[in-house]
Amino acid sequence: MKFIYLNAADMAASITMDDAIQSNKEALLAYAENEADIPMRMTVPVDDYEGAALFMPGLMKPTDALGVKIVSVYENNPAMGLDAVPATMILLDAETGYLKGIMDGTTLTRIRTGALAGAATDLLAKKDAKTFLLIGTGGQAESQLEAILTVRSIEEVFVYSRNQDKRKDFAKKMQEKFSTVRITAVDDLERAVRAADIITAVTTTNHPVLEADWVQEGTHINGMGSYATDMQELPSDLYTKADLVYVDTYDAVAESGDFKTPMNQGTFGMDVLTGMLGKMIAEEKPGRENDEQITIFKSTGNAVFDVAVADEIYNAAIEKNIGTWIE
Ligand SMILES: NC(=O)c1ccc[n+]([C@@H]2O[C@H](COP(=O)([O-])OP(=O)(O)OC[C@H]3O[C@@H](n4cnc5c(N)ncnc54)[C@H](O)[C@@H]3O)[C@@H](O)[C@H]2O)c1
Numbered sequence: 001m002k003f004i005y006l007n008a009a010d011m012a013a014s015i016t017m018d019d020a021i022q023s024n025k026e027a028l029l030a031y032a033e034n035e036a037d038i039p040m041r042m043t044v045p046v047d048d049y050e051g052a053a054l055f056m057p058g059l060m061k062p063t064d065a066l067g068v069k070i071v072s073v074y075e076n077n078p079a080m081g082l083d084a085v086p087a088t089m090i091l092l093d094a095e096t097g098y099l100k101g102i103m104d105g106t107t108l109t110r111i112r113t114g115a116l117a118g119a120a121t122d123l124l125a126k127k128d129a130k131t132f133l134l135i136g137t138g139g140q141a142e143s144q145l146e147a148i149l150t151v152r153s154i155e156e157v158f159v160y161s162r163n164q165d166k167r168k169d170f171a172k173k174m175q176e177k178f179s180t181v182r183i184t185a186v187d188d189l190e191r192a193v194r195a196a197d198i199i200t201a202v203t204t205t206n207h208p209v210l211e212a213d214w215v216q217e218g219t220h221i222n223g224m225g226s227y228a229t230d231m232q233e234l235p236s237d238l239y240t241k242a243d244l245v246y247v248d249t250y251d252a253v254a255e256s257g258d259f260k261t262p263m264n265q266g267t268f269g270m271d272v273l274t275g276m277l278g279k280m281i282a283e284e285k286p287g288r289e290n291d292e293q294i295t296i297f298k299s300t301g302n303a304v305f306d307v308a309v310a311d312e313i314y315n316a317a318i319e320k321n322i323g324t325w326i327e
Helices: 009-016 017-032 105-124 143-152 165-179 187-195 236-241 251-255 257-265 278-279 303-319
Strands: 001-008 043-048 051-060 065-073 087-093 099-104 130-133 155-161 182-185 200-202 219-223 246-247 297-300 324-326
Touching: 001 009, 001 303, 009 017, 009 099, 009 303, 017 051, 017 105, 017 143, 017 303, 051 105, 065 105, 065 303, 087 105, 087 130, 087 303, 099 105, 105 143, 105 200, 105 219, 105 246, 105 278, 105 297, 105 303, 130 143, 130 187, 143 165, 143 200, 143 257, 155 165, 155 187, 165 182, 165 246, 236 257, 246 278
Parallel strands: 001 099, 130 155, 130 200, 155 182, 200 219, 219 297, 246 297
Antiparallel strands: 001 324, 043 051, 051 065, 065 087, 087 099
16 A cells, blocks of 8 residues: 655645635535535544544545544643644545545645635625735635635735734735735724725634624625634624625534524524525525625535545645655
8 A cells, every 4th residue: 555645845836726726616516415425523532631633524426535634632732842733634545445645734724725715705706806805814814815816816905913013924924925916914904894805804703803884895705714603703794784695514504603693692594694605606596796795705614625625635746746655
C-alpha cells in the first residue's frame, strides 16, 4: 500500500481557489440531492489531557470522495508552543477502502471555507459588485478574501475586526499579496457596510456585528461565523429584510444562534429560509432576479465540503506531481 502526504504548502500549490469553489458547488448540489452520506460528528473526550478529538466523516457519491477530518481541541497546547486546534484529513479510496492520502486539516478548512463563501457569492451576488467588506481578520479571513476576489472584479476592500492594530496589520499584509485591489482597514463599520456590495462576516462574536438598517439594496452577505446556539453574527431583522436566505445545510438552522435565537423568540420561523443553496444550483429554488435584492448565505460547514475539496486537492497534487509518497 502507498499513500500521499500533503503538507500546507503542497496543498496550496496543488489547487486553485477557482477549482475549490467549483468542487464546493458540486458538494452543495450533491448534499441537497441526497448524493452524500454524512454521518453525525463523533466526539471522543480525552479527559486526562483536557482535550477532545472530533471525527467528521463523509462520502460524496458523484466523485467517490471518501474520508474523515479529525479536529482535536487541546486548550493547554499553546502553553507548550503547539496549536490549540490541530487537524488532519484522511482520504480513502472509495473502491477498495485503502488509505490514499493524508493532508493538513487546518489548511483544508481554510481553503474549503473560503471557497464555500466564494461559491455562494458567485451564485448570489450581483455581477458587477465592486466593493467588499470583510468583518473578522482571524485564521479564516485570508481565504475568505481570496475567494471573493476570485469570483467578482472587486476594486475596493474594507477590513474590519475588533482590534484596530490587528485589522491594520491584516489589511497591510493582504495589500501586499493582492496588489491589484485597494485594501484598507476601516474604523467606521457603518460607513463600510453602507458602501459594500458584498459583505463576509467570519468572526467568533456572540452578538450581531452589524445593523440591518445599514445594509443597502443589492448587497450579498455571507455569514460564516456563528456555529453554536449562543452565537449570533447577523441580526434577526437582516434575515427578515433579505429577499433570499440560503444555507449550506439545514445544520445551520439547528446549530446557529442566527436562527435559533430569533426562532425561539418568535421573531421569524422556517419560512424566512429560501432553502439549501444546492437546491438553487439544481434550479429548484430561485436565484437573484435583480440588482436591488438583498441575499444572505449562512453557513456552519459540513464534512461534505471537506471530502469534496480534499479529493480535488489529492487529484490535483497527483496531476502536478506534488507531495510525498509513503509506502
Ligand atoms: N462556516 C464554516 O464552514 C466555518 C469553517 C471554519 C470556521 N468557521 C467559523 O468562523 C469563525 C472565525 O474563525 P477563525 O478561525 O477566523 O477565528 P479567529 O478566532 O482566528 O478570528 C476571529 C475574528 O473575529 C473577530 N471578531 C470577534 N468578535 C467580533 C466582533 N464583535 N466584531 C468584529 N470582529 C469580531 C476577531 O477580531 C477576529 O478577527 C469561527 O466562529 C469559526 O468557528 C466556520
